Amino acid sequence: MSDNSIKISEKNKDYFDAVFQVVRLIPKGRATSYGSISNYLGTKSGARMVGWAMNASHTQKEYVPAHRVVNRNGMLTGKHHFSPPEAMQEELEKEDIEVKNDKISNFKKIYWDPSEELDFD
DNA sequence: TGGGTGACCATAG
DNA sequence: ACTATGGCCACCC
Numbered sequence: 399m400s401d402n403s404i405k406i407s408e409k410n411k412d413y414f415d416a417v418f419q420v421v422r423l424i425p426k427g428r429a430t431s432y433g434s435i436s437n438y439l440g441t442k443s444g445a446r447m448v449g450w451a452m453n454a455s456h457t458q459k460e461y462v463p464a465h466r467v468v469n470r471n472g473m474l475t476g477k478h479h480f481s482p483p484e485a486m487q488e489e490l491e492k493e494d495i496e497v498k499n500d501k502i503s504n505f506k507k508i509y510w511d512p513s514e515e516l517d518f519d
Numbered sequence: 520t521g522g523g524t525g526a527c528c529a530t531a532g
Numbered sequence: 533a534c535t536a537t538g539g540c541c542a543c544c545c
Contacts, residue, residue: 413542432527436540447541449526469527476526 413439417451418458420512424466427493428510429502431470438512453479465489472505 420435432452436444448467455462465486469475477486477500487497496503 433529436527441541444541445527446525446539447527450542452526464526467526470529474526479526 413441413444413447414451414454417448418455418460418462421452421455421462421464421467422460423512423516424463424510425515427495428508429466429468429472429490429495429505430510430512431468431472433470434511434513435467438516449476452476456481463489466493466510468502468505472502472509474500474502 416439417435420438424430432445432448436448439448441447452462452464452467455464464476465474465480467476474486474490474497477483480486487500490497490502495508502508
């Protein structure tokens, strides 16, 4: 493995790019939280920035599975930001992820932590 | 330039 | 268990 090391430059633009890359690395049927991504990138409290980056994810040419990114509670906080708000839950259910009341039921099961799954070189 | 906001998280009361 | 507050950093007005 060699592509798993995401490098962040001083440019915030690269930070956005890094977030997108991590999100794309999320396996199908899995989900992670903003905090985990920010923690993986080094910005512990930069969880908000991750969400901000996701907001710009739709502008990226490459597909970014933003629906696989939820908050620490497993709640689909960003669903309202999707083209059709219900699309987020739809996409998750398509990946065998059970969503109940805008929250992932088995979030702990399908939880995917980049720092755990991705190996550092 | 400065203040307010946000798809968050952790801690304290 | 729940609510309140701070922190964090980029973006917008």
